[in-house]
Amino acid sequence: MDKFDLLNSKMRDCSLCPLSRSRTQVVPGIVSVVGDICFIGEAPGREEDLRGEPFVGRSGKLLDKMLREIGLERSQVSILNIVKCRPPENRDPTKDEIAVCSSYWLNPQLDGLHPKIVVTLGRVALNFFLPHARITKVAGIVQDYKEFPILPLFHPAYILRNMNLIETYQEHFGVLNQYLTSPPKGKGQLNLDDFF
Numbered sequence: 001m002d003k004f005d006l007l008n009s010k011m012r013d014c015s016l017c018p019l020s021r022s023r024t025q026v027v028p029g030i031v032s033v034v035g036d037i038c039f040i041g042e043a044p045g046r047e048e049d050l051r052g053e054p055f056v057g058r059s060g061k062l063l064d065k066m067l068r069e070i071g072l073e074r075s076q077v078s079i080l081n082i083v084k085c086r087p088p089e090n091r092d093p094t095k096d097e098i099a100v101c102s103s104y105w106l107n108p109q110l111d112g113l114h115p116k117i118v119v120t121l122g123r124v125a126l127n128f129f130l131p132h133a134r135i136t137k138v139a140g141i142v143q144d145y146k147e148f149p150i151l152p153l154f155h156p157a158y159i160l161r162n163m164n165l166i167e168t169y170q171e172h173f174g175v176l177n178q179y180l181t182s183p184p185k186g187k188g189q190l191n192l193d194d195f196f
């Protein structure tokens with residue numbers, strides 16, 4: 001059992017916040033030890049809660065499609081959520097839920113992964129790292145952060161509700177592709193052999 005399996009097995013029994021009472025199961029996320037990219041959303045939705053996987057259903061299909069357009073498969077990236085259990089009626093997780101869940105589970109995942117870049121999906125995930133940033137202002141623009149750069153992207157569910165933004169979304173994924181192939185000096189070169 002590796003360190004992520006061990007973390008997941010502890011996470012699956014977690015009852016540190018009230019979301020444990022309404023979930024079907026904990027959704028630990030997908031950890032890829034191959035790639036250096038980590039996508040982070042806010043919380044599991046209904047399908048994720050039922051299947052135990054992050055970003056499945058229509059949002060997940062769109063994410064997979066956008067990844068394929070820049071030459072990546074889901075298995076080559078890590079996909080996590082800030083909180084690991086579904087909030088009732090898909091409401092935003094509360095500050096307390098985010099604080100306890102991230103300190104016990106997300107932060108150790110990120111410490112173990114050492115991602116070269118974190119891609120946040122949606123407002124809640126962006127504001128977890130950069131509380132004052134506005135998604136409409138910074139989407140598609142790489143942001144400096146403490147341990148790793150952050151690329152804020154819209155949540156795929158938002159794009160599905162606003163399909164007029166699909167070309168903008170493709171451009172934003174193009175920014176990720178550009179970052180992977182030629183990161184700015186000082187950000188650390190990604191090893192492309194890990195991806196292809």
Ligand code: SF4
Binds near residue numbers: 015020026100101104
């Ligand atoms: S959301 Fe996080 S802290 Fe709350 S019960 Fe689930 S795993 Fe535990």
